[in-house]
Amino acid sequence: MSIRGKAYIAGVYEHPLREATGKTVPQLHAEVAKGALEDAGLTKDDIDAYYCAGDVPGLGPLNQAEYMGLNVAQFDSTEVGGSSYVAHVNHAAQAIAMGHCKVALITLAGRPRADAKENYRTRPGGGPPADYAFEAPFRPVVTNMYGMAAMRHMHEYGTTSEQLAWVKVAASHHAQYNEHAMLRNVVTVEDVVNSPMISDPLHRLDCCVMSDGGGAVIVVAPEIAAQLKRLVVKVLGAGEAIKHLNGGKVDLTYSGARWSGPKAFEEAGVTPADIKYASIYDSFTITVVETLEDLGFCAKGEGGKFVADGNLISGVGKLPFNTDGGGLCNNHPTDRGGITKVIEAVRQLRGEAHPKVQVANCDIALAHGTGGLLGSRMGSATLIMGGADA
Amino acid sequence: MSELNGMNRPSKVRAPRVNDETKGFWDATGEGKLLVKHCNSCGENHFYPRTFCPFCFSDDTEYLETAGRGTIYTYSVMRRTKEPWAIAYVTLDEGPTMMTNLIDCDFDKLEIGQPVKVAFIDTGEGTAVPFFAPA
Numbered sequence: 001m002s003i004r005g006k007a008y009i010a011g012v013y014e015h016p017l018r019e020a021t022g023k024t025v026p027q028l029h030a031e032v033a034k035g036a037l038e039d040a041g042l043t044k045d046d047i048d049a050y051y052c053a054g055d056v057p058g059l060g061p062l063n064q065a066e067y068m069g070l071n072v073a074q075f076d077s078t079e080v081g082g083s084s085y086v087a088h089v090n091h092a093a094q095a096i097a098m099g100h101c102k103v104a105l106i107t108l109a110g111r112p113r114a115d116a117k118e119n120y121r122t123r124p125g126g127g128p129p130a131d132y133a134f135e136a137p138f139r140p141v142v143t144n145m146y147g148m149a150a151m152r153h154m155h156e157y158g159t160t161s162e163q164l165a166w167v168k169v170a171a172s173h174h175a176q177y178n179e180h181a182m183l184r185n186v187v188t189v190e191d192v193v194n195s196p197m198i199s200d201p202l203h204r205l206d207c208c209v210m211s212d213g214g215g216a217v218i219v220v221a222p223e224i225a226a227q228l229k230r231l232v233v234k235v236l237g238a239g240e241a242i243k244h245l246n247g248g249k250v251d252l253t254y255s256g257a258r259w260s261g262p263k264a265f266e267e268a269g270v271t272p273a274d275i276k277y278a279s280i281y282d283s284f285t286i287t288v289v290e291t292l293e294d295l296g297f298c299a300k301g302e303g304g305k306f307v308a309d310g311n312l313i314s315g316v317g318k319l320p321f322n323t324d325g326g327g328l329c330n331n332h333p334t335d336r337g338g339i340t341k342v343i344e345a346v347r348q349l350r351g352e353a354h355p356k357v358q359v360a361n362c363d364i365a366l367a368h369g370t371g372g373l374l375g376s377r378m379g380s381a382t383l384i385m386g387g388a389d390a
Numbered sequence: 391m392s393e394l395n396g397m398n399r400p401s402k403v404r405a406p407r408v409n410d411e412t413k414g415f416w417d418a419t420g421e422g423k424l425l426v427k428h429c430n431s432c433g434e435n436h437f438y439p440r441t442f443c444p445f446c447f448s449d450d451t452e453y454l455e456t457a458g459r460g461t462i463y464t465y466s467v468m469r470r471t472k473e474p475w476a477i478a479y480v481t482l483d484e485g486p487t488m489m490t491n492l493i494d495c496d497f498d499k500l501e502i503g504q505p506v507k508v509a510f511i512d513t514g515e516g517t518a519v520p521f522f523a524p525a
């Protein structure tokens with residue numbers, strides 16, 4: 001398949017200003033977006049994919065999608081300087097050709113001349129994102145931003161600290177067999193709830209480790225895969241989403257997995273019941289509970305009950321998860337654990353996880369990444385993989 | 391934790407970085423007013439304030455003065471520090487939910503749903519930061 005004839009450019013807009021005094025960078029991005037939408041005869045709500053580069057302040061699509069009120073199924077912040085936006089057209093065309101989206105927005109905007117005059121600029125990228133001034137004074141650090149999500153989930157659904165603790169208990173059962181894991185001691189629910197409170201209601205053992213390290217993944221075409229001696233894993237489906245504060249209509253009881261999960265399952269042609277193993281991003285125990293609900297492994301609000309009593313422990317429960325020990329016990333390289341989630345799922349599908357945690361007949365596996373903050377704006381990405389015969 | 395009772399008002403807050411898009415909001419804080427943005431096209435209120443309505447993408451938006459009252463949507467007290475603080479989201483009576491800190495209160499008696507009112511703390515630079523305290 002190629003992109004030839006699979007995608008069309010339907011709207012463009014060039015900003016008329018050459019010195020944008022009196023306007024902010026997020027505002028300029030919105031202005032060019034509005035102009036291109038009007039040129040195309042489309043509206044904001046038609047957009048289901050957003051591409052931008054380093055000229056957007058903050059974490060690119062996360063902050064700018066929130067500013068513009070976008071709900072997107074695809075995004076890309078490939079930053080390769082001035083060539084970024086041409087690459088974005090290619091990436092958007094690929095995504096459209098694959099049926100992952102239908103209307104992609106690409107924006108570039110900035111104000112270096114106005115910045116030089118008005119001295120707003122503090123760093124490349126045009127200063128802080130639009131949300132910064134309304135959040136920074138209140139000291140949102142990672143733990144309290146996940147703490148607020150956990151607090152609300154407990155309030156609405158009666159989720160308990162003991163239930164959250166089971167996520168850590170399961171991870172520790174797996175980590176004992178991983179010689180590289182930072183924390184290899186098996187812990188109990190009591191150990192977790194009796195560990196020091198960090199930010200209500202999250203205890204120290206509800207939090208992932210901080211570690212160095214990293215990982216890498218090679219993705220190849222079918223004809224290359226066919227030539228390789230090594231056991232390969234088939235990519236079956238994927239989904240992406242951005243969730244943000246939605247102009248003040250805030251709901252912290254769900255994550256972007258609510259949107260990325262169904263896309264991935266649909267493309268893969270499988271259901272949660274088919275998943276033999278799941279790598280679930282576990283920055284905190286609450287991250288796992290909300291994500292499992294959103295992916296459809298249980299009903300919304302039932303995540304606490306679902307993870308309890310060892311249900312995530314390989315060989316014990318219904319859904320073996322994070323058999324490397326996950327972020328909670330193994331590692332969280334440079335505070336970004338997404339790649340290790342893919343790696344352990346590949347080990348499971350190859351039958352190369354530690355024998356004590358290897359899932360029998362593991363033919364379909366899922367890896368889910370969460371970026372940013374469950375308490376404000378996040379990226380969600382779901383990947384479903386199968387063995388070579390899947 | 392009773393020593394925290396009434397003791398958790400920050401003595402000093404840094405002035406926010408004001409820009410052309412948010413100057414109206416921050417100028418009003420200096421007069422003790424808490425604003426949200428109102429969209430004349432779809433009628434929705436939004437927060438944080440921006441030129442474009444995040445619901446309908448109209449740029450026909452204007453500031454709306456709130457009563458500065460709302461309820462706690464959620465909160466989390468950072469405990470592992472010498473001076474704990476309570477981050478929260480407060481749902482304003484006018485609709486939008488906004489991030490804040492809860493002050494002038496006993497952190498152990500906070501509850502989701504509790505009524506709160508804005509408690510501005512002056513930055514000394516003509517603006518004030520909207521904290522909230524029990525109503």
Ligand SMILES: [Zn+2]
Pocket residue numbers: 429430431432433434443444445446447448
């Ligand atoms: Zn509107």
